[in-house]
Amino acid sequence: IQKVYDADNAVLLTDKRLLFMMLGPDQVKEFAGDTDLVNVLETLPGDAHAKRRWLWLKGGTVVSQALQGLMREKDLAYITGELFNYSVPLSDISGASVHPRSQGLKLKTSQKDLQHSFRNAQDLAAFKDKLAELGVPVVESNKMW
Numbered sequence: 001i002q003k004v005y006d007a008d009n010a011v012l013l014t015d016k017r018l019l020f021m022m023l024g025p026d027q028v029k030e031f032a033g034d035t036d037l038v039n040v041l042e043t044l045p046g047d048a049h050a051k052r053r054w055l056w057l058k059g060g061t062v063v064s065q066a067l068q069g070l071m072r073e074k075d076l077a078y079i080t081g082e083l084f085n086y087s088v089p090l091s092d093i094s095g096a097s098v099h100p101r102s103q104g105l106k107l108k109t110s111q112k113d114l115q116h117s118f119r120n121a122q123d124l125a126a127f128k129d130k131l132a133e134l135g136v137p138v139v140e141s142n143k144m145w
Helices: 025-032 036-043 048-058 060-073 076-082 121-133
Strands: 010-013 017-021 085-089 093-099 104-109 113-117 138-140
Touching: 010 060, 010 121, 017 076, 025 036, 025 048, 025 060, 036 048, 048 060, 076 085, 093 121, 104 121, 121 138
Parallel strands: 093 138
Antiparallel strands: 010 017, 017 085, 093 104, 104 113
8 A cells, every 4th residue: 555645735626637736835935925934934944845744734724825826827737737736537536535523535436545634624514515516425434544
C-alpha cells in the first residue's frame, strides 16, 4: 500500500473530474495577494514539504482565497497542466464516505481508495452534497479509517 501524506491542500470539483491540488506559497502570493502567512513562510527554514504542511495547518482561509483567485484568473487547462494535481474522473468513483467527526472524505475507485481531510465541517458538508448531486453515492460513516 502506497501512502502519500502531503498530496493536497485544495480540492476542485468539476462536473466531470475531481482534482486534488497542492497550492504552495508562490500560488498563494500570486492568487490571494501578499499575506502575512506567506511572508512568514518565506523567512522560515525548511523544505517545500514542511512549508506546504504548515500552510495547510495554519492557512486554510488563505489557501481558499488563492483557489478562488486561481479559478477566476486561469482556466482548467492551466490548472491541470501547470499545478501539481491528481485528477480522478467522477465516473471512476464508485462511492464515497464521509466521517463528520474527523472531517474526512474517502473515495472508492476500482484502482485505489483516496482520502482527503477538510479544514472545516461546512466545506465537507458542501462537498458531500455536491458529489451526491453529480451522481456519486455518499454515505456517512462513524468508522475511523
